[in-house]
Amino acid sequence: IDTLEADAAAVVAPDFAQRLRAAVADANQQVRRNPSQGAGAFFAVQRAIGDGMLRAAMNARAEGELRPLHTNTIWRLAKLSEQVGAMADGLGERWRRMNNVSRNDLAKTLNQAQSIRSRVAEKHGGAECPFANRLIERALDQLDHVRQSGGHSRGAWWAATLHVRVAHALTGVERPKLLRVFTVGEFETADIITKGMLAQPGPGHVVNARVYNFLDRDVAGHLQLTGPQTWPMSRPVAGFIAPAGEPSQPVPLGYAAPDQPRPWVQRELARPRPYNIPVDAPAAIPLAERLWLCATTGGLSLEPMGYNVMIGAYPAEAAPEAATPMGIGLVHQPITPPPAQPKMTLGLPEVLRATRYGASR
Incomplete structure (x- = not known):
């Protein structure tokens, strides 16, 4: 986590790690005071992580270049967002209404992910933004998890929504490539x-x-x-x-x-x-x-x-x-099959073997 904090300080903001730690500490206190509000408290942590991902993407756009440090940091923050979302979903198991995701919200996030891909492909003749596409794939995996849970995994939906928003921001700086x-x-x-x-x-x-x-x-x-x-x-x-x-x-x-x-x-x-x-x-x-x-x-x-x-x-x-495939200038040694080994039996009586396997004496 120390490496992630140092990288986030370089591409997000110098005080991002401190603000995120403070948000996690505040969420833990809310869980202790009122467990029914635990899911909502960690949704706030998730949004803070998403803000950091989006800020890293916007900083890359301001620099005019998407560097490996940007992509590596965003990728690890995306994984952290999914983990915090899973924690929020776990805390909300006893209060499932808090974790509900409507069909409209699910469809909206899915349509946004698909439109980003199609817009880039149409604009650049079938080219794709590789890293933005990987984030969209993560978003689609989270949406699949929401569907499988019957719409009771709001943390997974939040993670997917954040991934899609960051992917949209990255298309403004990532160079499209014809991967197909x-x-x-x-x-x-x-x-x-x-x-x-x-x-x-x-x-x-x-x-x-x-x-x-x-x-x-x-x-x-x-x-x-x-x-x-x-x-x-x-x-x-x-x-x-x-x-x-x-x-x-x-x-x-x-x-x-x-x-x-x-x-x-x-x-x-x-x-x-x-x-x-x-x-x-x-x-x-x-x-x-x-x-x-x-x-x-x-x-x-x-x-x-x-x-x-x-x-x-x-x-x-x-x-x-x-020359042989395994050596140049080596003497070719023909491969001969090993000598035949006697067949093993299970020690059954000869009559039983003859009856079961059709053996003849």
């Missing part, structure tokens, strides 16, 4: 190895890129393959069209793996256990690099996909066709 459209690259000229691909030094390498579109409209744009400056790109940019609900046709993008200086020397690719991979490669250059497959459409950038690509050629004594 993404790219996938298939490295045609590279060998698949543990945690990446192995490309032989030299030009002529091809990546077949596809764009998968899960929207209800066609998507068109440009694909781009990027990497270190030492990796020349022969065809780094190309256009694509992805029909609604379908992937695009494969789009070839070209690159070259560094092949200088010569002669190559034998080196080892550090791989996860149990072995490293011996390769022939130029000396004094990094053997592992990261290539990025990016795409843009309608002024929006898709999430870039990163691929680990290693440089190296198999040594002459370990041709690719002689």
Whole structure:
């Protein structure tokens, strides 16, 4: 809780933690004096938490940037709001009328959550605000809890309402992303190895890129393959069209793996256990690099996909066709089945086994 208080002081207000602790202490006193008012007292604590979440969102809008500290703090305050709401619902079990949630209130919160999503998607061509969407998902979970309780969980409804309000505020600062459209690259000229691909030094390498579109409209744009400056790109940019609900046709993008200086020397690719991979490669250059497959459409950038690509050629004594999936250059050991084991019986008499299982002598 100390870490949360420090973070809240940074993104909400310096005295937020003290005010929240005072609200909790006041609620505890009210519960002792008048237990029938306990639920209402903790609803007030819940509203104080919601005010802090909303203030963090508004501060992010004022800064013009939604930082991880904002999202982490809001997320933990949202969880705290749900926990306080559950406490309020527990205190109100004996006075269930205090915890009632009308159908109109339930429907209003649900409609607000759905309208936020649809408004962002319509405005940005199917894009979504990821963190705001996660808060809305939490709100929908709380509303499900209210329905399952027969409308007697006002604390859960309050938490859902606060989540929706904060999500609405966050859409004014969070950058929308096309999460239902993404790219996938298939490295045609590279060998698949543990945690990446192995490309032989030299030009002529091809990546077949596809764009998968899960929207209800066609998507068109440009694909781009990027990497270190030492990796020349022969065809780094190309256009694509992805029909609604379908992937695009494969789009070839070209690159070259560094092949200088010569002669190559034998080196080892550090791989996860149990072995490293011996390769022939130029000396004094990094053997592992990261290539990025990016795409843009309608002024929006898709999430870039990163691929680990290693440089190296198999040594002459370990041709690719002689390598096994678990080792390069290791002697292939054929897998033979274990010897047959005698069947176990349950110790039943032979006559009983013959009768029950149809065995014949």
